[in-house]
Amino acid sequence: MIQLTVNGKHREYPFGTTWQTVAEDVQAEFTDDILLVQVDGKLQELHKRAKECKDLRMITARDKVGKQTYRRSLKFLMLKAFYAVADEVLPGAGKHPANEANIGSGQAAGGRSQVRKLTVDFTVGKSFFIRPEIDFVLTEEFLHRVKEKMQELAAGRIPIMKRNMALDEAIELFHRNGMYDKERLFRYRRVSNVNIYSIGDFEDYFYGYMVPNTGYLKYFDLQLYQDGFVLMYPGEDPKVVEPFAPRDKLYQVLKETSDWGLRLDLANVGGLNDRISAGAASETILIEEALMEKKIGEIAGKIVASGDKKLVMIAGPSSSGKTTFSHRLSTQLMALGLKPHPIAVDNYFVNRVDSPRDENGNYNYEVLECLDIKQFNEDMVRLLDGERVELPRYNFITGEREYKGDFLKLGAEDILVIEGIHALNDKMSYRLPREKKFKIYISPLTALNVDEHNRVPTTDGRLLRRMVRDARTRGASAQDTIRRWDSVRKGEEENIFPFQEEADAMFNSALAYELAVLKLYAEPLLFGIPRNCPEYAEAKRLLKFMDYFLGVSSEDVPKNSILREFIGGSCLRV
Numbered sequence: 211m212i213q214l215t216v217n218g219k220h221r222e223y224p225f226g227t228t229w230q231t232v233a234e235d236v237q238a239e240f241t242d243d244i245l246l247v248q249v250d251g252k253l254q255e256l257h258k259r260a261k262e263c264k265d266l267r268m269i270t271a272r273d274k275v276g277k278q279t280y281r282r283s284l285k286f287l288m289l290k291a292f293y294a295v296a297d298e299v300l301p302g303a304g305k306h307p308a309n310e311a312n313i314g315s316g317q318a319a320g321g322r323s324q325v326r327k328l329t330v331d332f333t334v335g336k337s338f339f340i341r342p343e344i345d346f347v348l349t350e351e352f353l354h355r356v357k358e359k360m361q362e363l364a365a366g367r368i369p370i371m372k373r374n375m376a377l378d379e380a381i382e383l384f385h386r387n388g389m390y391d392k393e394r395l396f397r398y399r400r401v402s403n404v405n406i407y408s409i410g411d412f413e414d415y416f417y418g419y420m421v422p423n424t425g426y427l428k429y430f431d432l433q434l435y436q437d438g439f440v441l442m443y444p445g446e447d448p449k450v451v452e453p454f455a456p457r458d459k460l461y462q463v464l465k466e467t468s469d470w471g472l473r474l475d476l477a478n479v480g481g482l483n484d485r486i487s488a489g490a491a492s493e494t495i496l497i498e499e500a501l502m503e504k505k506i507g508e509i510a511g512k513i514v515a516s517g518d519k520k521l522v523m524i525a526g527p528s529s530s531g532k533t534t535f536s537h538r539l540s541t542q543l544m545a546l547g548l549k550p551h552p553i554a555v556d557n558y559f560v561n562r563v564d565s566p567r568d569e570n571g572n573y574n575y576e577v578l579e580c581l582d583i584k585q586f587n588e589d590m591v592r593l594l595d596g597e598r599v600e601l602p603r604y605n606f607i608t609g610e611r612e613y614k615g616d617f618l619k620l621g622a623e624d625i626l627v628i629e630g631i632h633a634l635n636d637k638m639s640y641r642l643p644r645e646k647k648f649k650i651y652i653s654p655l656t657a658l659n660v661d662e663h664n665r666v667p668t669t670d671g672r673l674l675r676r677m678v679r680d681a682r683t684r685g686a687s688a689q690d691t692i693r694r695w696d697s698v699r700k701g702e703e704e705n706i707f708p709f710q711e712e713a714d715a716m717f718n719s720a721l722a723y724e725l726a727v728l729k730l731y732a733e734p735l736l737f738g739i740p741r742n743c744p745e746y747a748e749a750k751r752l753l754k755f756m757d758y759f760l761g762v763s764s765e766d767v768p769k770n771s772i773l774r775e776f777i778g779g780s781c782l783r784v
Contacts, residue, residue, distance in 0.1 A: 212262055223260055230256040230422055233268065242270040242448050245279050245421050251746050256422045271448035274696065281443050283370065283421040284430055285330055285338060285663060288441050290412045291359035292328060296321040299355060300346060329662045332464045335455050337440035353439055357432045367425035371408045380404035391661035394480025398760060417664045436461060463716045464655050470501070471658060476722045478659045479758045486726060486760045495766050498721045509650065509715045510542035519648045520594060521626050525633035525709065526652035527702040529675040531719040531772035532629040535652055537782040538770060540627050549623045555630025557602050558586045562609025568697060576701020578632050587641040593620050606684065634709035651713035654720035660758055669699065670755060671720060678731045679776040688735035692745040719772050726762040731777055
């Protein structure tokens, strides 16, 4: 018999019992569905056989990794349903020249031959944006049929099976089924085997874990949006799908980046690796940096053209590159005849001992109350009135604000370039006139995908940026950064993202090549996280993720690159 302690209670099970059986036995003790188990710090799917362990934890749909698992599985269900409905309602078109076998069953006949590709492109709010490449007009009626099919499949509780196959066999399968992004991706994998998931005869590869069967996937919605549709998933409450809130400005930036990636054949990791292996890494860096400089110049032009602006307010989530962006924007503004003065809102942090704390008793640097907004507004108003003002510096080592003789007085051509996570929130700049502000939202909105069905999460890119920077500048370990990350993300959801659509301009600070460079810095830090700590599971996931990328030296990264803010070597004061 297997001896287990589950939720504080001792239980016994026969050898050969699966975690699924254990989860079903204790499900009534949990509010949310159990989707995975964590066994001595290692995540396992429920189809695995149970074993004795020192530390057993049930992972539910409310846990971070549980949410990720649910959303990943939901994408798989949607793909299965979309192709199935295409077969049912569209006239057969024979074999498609670009996709002889088609994804899933390997049968070319039927309406699915009119679906060339479905790309999970990026997220918009609590939704995946799906870009279809199809030979018919996508209608509300068709999408409603897909939703009904998803509900039907969910009601059927169809097992989501996993099988392991040799790498060469998997590459052949991907080619035969028209999964060319996956074929390119796995040419660079060092592993000898690949896990393939299936719902019935429908097969696909996914990066990460899956729920045991389709019956777990009850909460979702579909809606036409722009030139595709969104797959909506639950937010904080795993049983509630909130109405879709269009974010048109955000969409346009993401769409532009995605289109650019397609034109350069940099839409996915396989394309990036192809360029690196062909010796074109330096060229790729130059192209990406040139595009970014062009975009910064365009924003500077908008600021000048918009009239008498004296305050450029720059906000974005952690590790967006706000500081470097503010300096590069300042350079572009100088080229247009203005005299910009970058100001970091972080210099107005209250002294650490006076900082607010979160529910766990830790300092909370993400809330507005961590800033001395009264002093900030007083200083900015005096500057706008033409007075000479001494600006503070915040010492992150001592945790205190200091004054080092940084005096500033504005003239007719002077403009303040203010950056900080709360800069778009008018409560932070409550005394400053709105007509004098030009608001910019900046974020590394990664449009690079692992393949057409597996995204590179924007948050992963930011986490790796921050991890490398914190280790270099603040003496923080990767374990420390991961431990604090959920708190950082919570602060962003509350204090930054609600204001992004108020921006006058949006800037995507992601670089398609950056994860290939960050890989060489991040991997040693991640390997340093002990196996017996809570952060190890996340470290293992990130290491597996980084394994998709070929590494690139930072030698050719320009000295003014946003990436230099994190890896070091910047010519700017960052």
